[in-house]
Amino acid sequence: MKKKLFKYRKVILAALFVLSVAYYFCLPKTLFEDPYATVLNTAEGHLLSARIADDGQWRFPEETALPDKYIQAVITFEDKNFYWHPGVDPLAFGRAMVQNLRAGHVVSGGSTLSMQVIRLHRKGKSRTIWEKLVEVVLATRLELRHSKTEILELYASHAPFGGNTVGLSAASWRYFERQPAELSWAEAALFAVLPNQPSMLFPGRYERALMAKRNRLLERLYAKGALDATALELAKSEPLPLAPNELPQMANHLLGYASVNGYKGQHLRTTLDRYLQAKVNKVLQAHHALLKTDGIHNAAALVLDVKANRVLAYAGNVPHTGAEHAENVDVIQAPRSTGSILKLFLYASMLDEGMILPKTLLPDVPMFFEDFAPKNFTRRYDGAVHADDALSRSLNIPMVHLLKMYGYPRFHEQLRNLGMSTLSKPAGHYGLTLVLGGAEGTLWDMANMYAAMSRTLSGSGEADEKFAEFVLNNEGVHSNSRKEEPIKASLSAASVWFTFQAMLEVYRPEEDASWKMYSSARKIAWKTGTSFGYRDGWAIGATPEYVVAVWVGNADGEGRPGLTGIEAAAPIMFDIFDALPETSWFLPPRNELTMAAVDRQSGYLASPYSIAVDTVFIPKAGLRTAASPYHQRVHLNARETERINTNCAEGDELISKNWFVLPAKQAHYFKQRNPAYQELPPLAPGCGTADLWVMDMVYPEPNASLYLPIEQDGAQGQLVFEVTHRSADATLYWHLDNQYLGTTETRHSMELSPAAGPHTITITDQQGNELVRRFEVIRSSD
Structure with a gap:
């Protein structure tokens, strides 16, 4: 016999080796390849939103921590020797085998929890003796690979709980609207017995049988000492759930955003504040009830924690407005025309680089740049306005003047470096319209750029910081939730300080007497924006603690009268600020x-x-910056009615004064809004003929290229030339290419139809002052 065994020793060893290798590799490295739902929780574990798995099952990502009540209940019910056996309970398995052999078919499983994990992995194959033996082998292999805790977590994650509900987390939220850690003894016992017969949880059919099964388990737990008599009676009195509940959908748009940013099928701990998220949703719904009567159906709001650089509330659209109004569109990430929202970045950049001071006087007069003629929202002109006032009142023409000074290619690069990700076209594509809404931006980018300014001023900003995080990892710190390029530029604290000071006094329409009801008692640096055609209304406010950003409009781009940032978006922003804790204000740097x-x-x-x-x-x-160019030393006669000099008056007749002088074009509009403005007195006769400040041309600009308009009837239209003069009773003489055209008095404008090509227009007054303007007509007909 020994000789025989020795003879086949190599064969036996080879067979054992093959069996060992087969045993080692018999269990796949990953047991479950099922798709998972994407789940958003708060940092405290409260469910905000969930998106069903691709196979239509409410299967949450695998559990990593099970509550003690559930562990005790499921082990007591399913596998009382779980912690002592190697994957198979010999006594339970032997008893089941005897019963099955006597019956001729499987009537008792004798399965351990480890075997049930294998059965779930094998998708519930037919209950045969051979299949049971396979489960035994694989269960022992499972025990060698995983700890008992991990096996319990696998079971709890993949056990069926009725209908399309899979796993303890999904079941806990769908049946009891709470996380597993908050389950009662009755609820934990129900979830322990339910996977054994998940179809029993059916409203109106199996309540008595299921309750009896649950209560028997509760009595066994009482017998083990897991709960006392009082807790037992209370647990047995708890009713069964009638049907699965709808899961919370408080942050669906952030859920979708997380899914496309690499978090699909994950259980996410987010930075969102559950109560603030609910409040923001309610504010949007309340305002939507009014806005929809004007045909405005969409709105979005974003709240950032400035210091922690986290997202506190993310409402990508008004909830429950219906598919016909694109409620699923996440407007926070949708590029929309920026309106005036970018103006503060231009103002701050020019302060930062020493190009202007906070109150630098800027021209506010009609301007024409070839095919671009910016206009103020009110269609009125101040002539000249201080820079901070131009920002707070959101005047377009002064801002275009600043952009012309700064250079739109330079501003284009600055915005990209500050974090604006939507400027996909070269600077020339946008031109001077860049500061008036000629470019599209996202609420996400704008809010984060405003927050970066707040952090800079509060001393916590970094030049290479990322945009706000919305996902936490298991240690409760920021994860790399969005793969943005680092912010490459930052503005000085001084420039931000003066920018935010200007934004404290944002212009409120004088005709809107009801605006005061929207005002907030707290200090907020805020800016509004309205896109061309009334398609987008923006409002963004910043404090040292928070940034609140709001967009209002229609997702399909339809414009509506009254859809402005100050009327539609700002009230929402203030209501959200009112829901936030008290805020402070910045200290000057x-x-x-x-x-x-x-x-x-x-x-x-x-x-x-x-x-x-x-x-x-x-x-x-x-x-x-330069010294004031608007002041000059002038010499006047004794009555201060005319300017004189030593060529036309004796020295003792001269009265010297400093005089504030605006160019004629600016003065023309400035004195209409500022009656106290004193025009520069005219030169006295015989004191010279040249007076460079006496008149200016409103239209066209120097060296302009002009198109003759075509009237509705197809006839050739005319160009309107307009001039301003300091003297209200001046008579002007007009010449085109040295050909006399006529005179004008009081209102100095003339309609002309020049031929195609270059031209020179010359205007003179009675004193011989001359204004020459060259222009070109591109075409005279079309």
Whole structure:
């Protein structure tokens, strides 16, 4: 016999080796390849939203921590020797085998929890003796690979709980609207017995049988000492759930955004605040009830925690408006025309680079740039306006003037470096319209860019910081939830300070007496924007603690009268701020400020000819700006009615004064809004003929290229030339290419139809002052 065994030793060893290898590899590395639902929870574990798995099952991602009540209940019911056997309970299995052999078919499983995990992995194959033996082998292999805790987690994650509900987490939320950690003894016992016969949880059919089964398990737990008599009676009195509940859908758009950013099928702990998210949804719904009467059906809101750089509320659209109004569109991530929202970045950038001071006087007069003629929203002109006032009132023409100074290619690059991700076309595509809504931006980018400014001013900003995070990892710290490029530029604290100071006094329409009801008692730096055609209304507000960003409009781009940022979006923003805790205000960045003498009228650095000077704080970079160009030293006659000089008057007749002088074009509009403005007196006869400030052309701009319009009847239209003059009773003489055209008085405009090609128009007054403007007509007909 020994010789025989020795003879076949190699064969036996080879067979054992093959069996060992087969045993080692008999269990796939990944047991379950099932798709999972995508789940959003708060950091505390409260469910915000969930999206069903691709196979139509409510199967949440695998459990990583099971509540003690459920563990005790499921082990007591399914596998009392779970912690002691190697995957198979010999006594239970032997008893089941005897019963099955006597019956001729499977009547008792004798399955351990490990075997049930294998059965779930094998998708519930037919209950035969051979299949049971396979489960035995694979269960022992499972025990060698996984700990008992891990096996319990696999079972709880993939056990069926009736209908299309799979796993303990999904069942806990669908049947009891709470997380597993909050289950009662009765609920834990129900979930322990239910996978054994999941079809029993059917309203109106099996309640008595299922309750009896649950209560028997509760009595066994009582017998083990897991709960006392009082807890037992209370648990047995709890009713069964009637049917699965709808899962919360408080942050569906963030759920969708997370899914496309690499988190599909994951259980996410988000930074969202559950109560604030619910409040924001309610605010949007309340305002939507009014907005929809005007044909405005969509709105979005985003709330950021500035200091922690986290998303606190993310409402990509008004909930429950219906598919016909595109309620599933996440407008927070949708590029929309920016309107005036970018103006503060231009203002801050120019302060940052020492190109302007906060109150630098800017022209606010009609401007024409070939085929672009910006207009203020009110269609009125101030002639000249301080830069901070232009920002707070959101005046278009002064901002276009600033952009022309700064350069739109430079501003284009600055916006990209600050984090604006939607500028996909070269700067020339946008041109000077860039600051007026000629580019599209997302609410996500805009809110984060505003938040970066807040962090810079509060001293917590970093040049390479990312946009706000919305996902937490298991340690409760930020994960890389969005793969953005680092922010490459930051603005100085001084420039942000003056920008936010200007935004404290955002212009409220004088005709809107009801606006006061929207005002907030707290200090908020806020800006609104309205796109061309009334398609988009924006409102973004910032404090040291929060940024609230709101967009209102129609997802399909339909414009509606009254769809403006200040009327439609700002009230929502203020209501959301009212739902937030009290906020503070920024401290001035003293280390980046310096005292300087500033001309009160022009806002420039004071010149020797300034009339009134204020010593104020300005950004240190502002020391590079020029002195006031609007003041000059003039010499007047004794009555101060005419300008004179030594060529036409004796020295003792001269009265010298400093005078605030605007160019004629600006003065024309400025004095209409500022009656106290004093025009420069005219030159006295015999004191010279050249007076460069006396008149200016409103239209066209120097060296303009003009198109002759075509009237509705097809006839050739005319160009309108307009001139302003300081003297209200001046008579002007018009010449085109040295050919006399006629005279004008009071209102100086003339309609002309020049031929195609270059031309020169010359205008003179009675004193011989001359204005020459060259232009080109591109075509005279079409």
